Amino acid sequence: MLRKLSALFPSSKQVLFSYVFISVTCSILLFSLGLYFYLLKDISTRTDHAKAALASQMEAIFVELKSIANDADLSCDADSITRLRSATFYSPTFKEFGLFNSDYQVFCTNLGPRDFKIFNSIAQRIEASPAHRTVSLVKSHTLGDNAFLVFYKGEKGIGVNGLAPPKRLGNYVDRWLTSGYAYQLTLGKQMVVSNSADIEGSILDKQVRTLDDWAMSLAVYLPERYYWQLYQSMWPFIFLSSVFLFVLFSVLHWSFLYYRRSLPQCIKRAIQNNAMEVYFQPIVSLDENRTHELEALIRWHSPYHGQVSPLSIIEVSERLGLIDELTWMVIRKVGMLFRQNAELLKDIRISVNVDRHSLIHEDFAPTLAKVTDEWPELKGRLGLEVTETTALNSIELPLMVSRFEHIKALDIRLSVDDFGTGYAGLDFLRRFPYDTLKLDQIFIASLKEDQFTRQVLTSVTKLAKELNMEVVAEGVEREDQLEAVRELGVERVQGYYFCRPLPTDQVLEWLMAEQARKSRL
Template identity: 65%
Template sequence: MFKNITALVPSKKKVVFLYAFLSFFIIFTVFTLGLYLSLLNDLDNRTNVAKNALSDRMNAIFTELKQVVNDSSLSCEKADITRLRRATFYSPIFKEFGLFNSEFIVYCSNLGTTNIKIYDSIASRITQSMGRKTVSLVNSNTLGESTFFAFYQRDDGLGVNGLAPPDKIAASVDQILLPDYFYELTLGKQILFSNSNDIDSRVLGNTEVSLADWSMTLAVFFPSSLYWRHLWSLLPFIIVCWVLLSFVFYVGHLVLVYYRRSLRHCIKRAIKNNTMEVHFQPIVSLTEGGFHEMEALIRWNSFRYGQVSPLVIVDMADRLGLIDHLTWMVIRKVGDFYREYPEQLRHIKISVNVDRHSLLKEGFASDLAEILEEYPELKGRLGLEVTETSVLDAAELPLMVSRFEHIKALGVSLSVDDFGTGYAGLDFLRRFPYDTLKLDQIFIASLKDDQFTRQILTSVTKLAKELNMELIAEGVEHEDQLNAVRELGVDRVQGYYFCRPLPKEQVIAWFEENASP
């Protein structure tokens, strides 16, 4: 069986490989998805920045046009032409300026006197626009290519137009978007500038913004080549994070294994899975014709820790808040014991140790009643042994008396265990309705040689008889101890002299061999 269990445990190499693969999957997923979302966010941010830069460029264009027209008149003399040429020379954008009148006829330009009629559609947009300004994209004889035109007209009808190559308008966008992103800038339905035809990979995303005042639309594209370039640059960092996460996972695995193999976790799991055993130690009646009894004792042989001390189990269960679970588990196993051997256990009572703090809980008696309903075999034959490890305060005293009365009303007997080692004193016995008093083995061990101990136990024995309590001497291991407790009048004995705690099958065999005292 152990070989099969060991075979189910993954080897160290398999664990390392598993966590390395899991770490790589997580790191790769986080980085690839995170990079994609980051670049999409960067695409949106830089597109908005480009939009603002383009808007600033357009505002600067019309500020320049206003300055030119404010310095001009309806004449086209040599001074006017020189002024236009000077304005062109210092302009960062425009290659030519032209002046037009209220009839929308360009009468003067850098080249001299002209007579060019502005398209009616453009003239209409100028008169209908807010601020009497507009832009257009038309072919120019001067530049010999598709040219960007900007128009502005004063209230008195004198206007100016500027001619510029489209790439001058797009220069502000280039500085923000290139070389990472490709874009297309349209004016109305015409393409003002575009490098989208140069995209050499798949488009992973795109965004589009509009400049309504200028009838412009800026569409920006996110190419897969940008994504892979960034991912490749992150490769060293990905490898470092992969190694670190693999290490964290493996250390976490070792911590988890250590915890799962710890005594604390093993006891918790054994209690919850109901895998602990219960052994039974006979309590021998020294009275002729009297019936023997038993005490149920928890035992656990751990696969990892071997035989674990019951004191350790009880202490750990108390720390884990599972002491009640442990108690109910033992009582149910006692109930199962009665069901399995109804004839052999017909006249035998079995006692179970219970923590005093459990008795103080409000729901203890009701939970016990439910178990008695589940196991009717326990009624009249179950006993609870209470160990006093701490003194009761003024609030706990009446509460404990009430709990004891309720428990006894259920047909469950009560014993005070390890009397003399805790806070249980003579006055304590008078306050609580115990049925049995168990003398601790410490007294029994020194009973023969210690006269003071003998005097104490003589007084305790006398008091117990006055209170109609039965006496049990624990820890009787030698014949002289047995004779000493007989002299005290103790009629029930528990200890290795007669029998150690045994599994249920063995204790049944012992009872069959020792049917009569």
């Protein structure tokens, strides 16, 4: 069991400690920030719901008062008192009801006849209200404390007032706010109800909602202590999250190491089994009277690693010493394409990328000769693209010249690929008998805007033509780049503007469509 775990998790103590530290830190930050932003959203949502509940209850209160006013008259007989007592008994809010006349004189309550006048300030607010209603907070002898009073004046001139303990209004707020939130409900500047006499300590957030129709304001507070109470209760989850992240990081680390270690073996088997695909990207001739060319590009979808980058394939092949085998595999696939589609490809040339160090090997040219004998269709139609990534030393220089002579003798065309990004310069072009010069896409991308690049490429293009070299512009993706290339005098273009790299069946369809198009011209 221990051996299995040691194979799964990183063995290095430093890596192990790093994953523990990262896992714990990420979990703490994740839960700290997550709880904070959750509470900010939660307090806002709950405050909105509490406000809506209060507003709904206030509307229900006035519906209740309106019903009493419609059934009332200016008498305070036994029936009137009975109706008020019945309304009080069934009311979810009020402890006392009273009736007042058009002069705002209270003449009857559920406790019996009364005779006192409502404050002028309250009467003025009732008259000023379009719905003839208002609220107030006064000292109540009945409740022995502050009382919440609601007033409504009916259409018949008879008004109703209801007296309720402020705590009843707090019930509608409590339904939506948990005990950790503090709140204060005020009427004007007077406190109606609060679940905290004094908001102590730091406050992380405060939400305020107003009920303008009632001159009421609800303030809800998020105390810092409530945040820490909840945070402390989450420690078991933080611990579990840390364990999960540690396992996740460890598995990802192990998977990455396994990927790095297994990818070379998979690439090796794919090369040996001839399992990689070759895609072809057209090199389009801007002269309608000339045929197009193709560049062969390696592609591979591993059953274990998915789509593997061509750069990764080349890098691993070089590291394993399999770059030559990769090159021969691609060239043989090109030969197979020529053999199976002889009529369609009779005038088409196809180029293959080759590593410069492969060319220097003593057995490269003889092996290439054997391959062309095996696939005679390649003679005169195969091209090798060479990228100059490093400078040639005094030993490599004469070897390269000799290898080029042998290759040219096999009727194989040579191209300098990605010109301008490596060590290939103007003197390099004079020294080596290349047939084609390919301008790197980096220069094509900035050709329209960069005057210096334009001048350099103009000189390079002119020199290439003087040396009887064809010029190909790589990476042409837009109309303006194509026009700039035309102005340079470049007649062959490669890039997504015309066509992306295609698998064999699709590139054959593309060539047939092009031949059909030219035949119609």
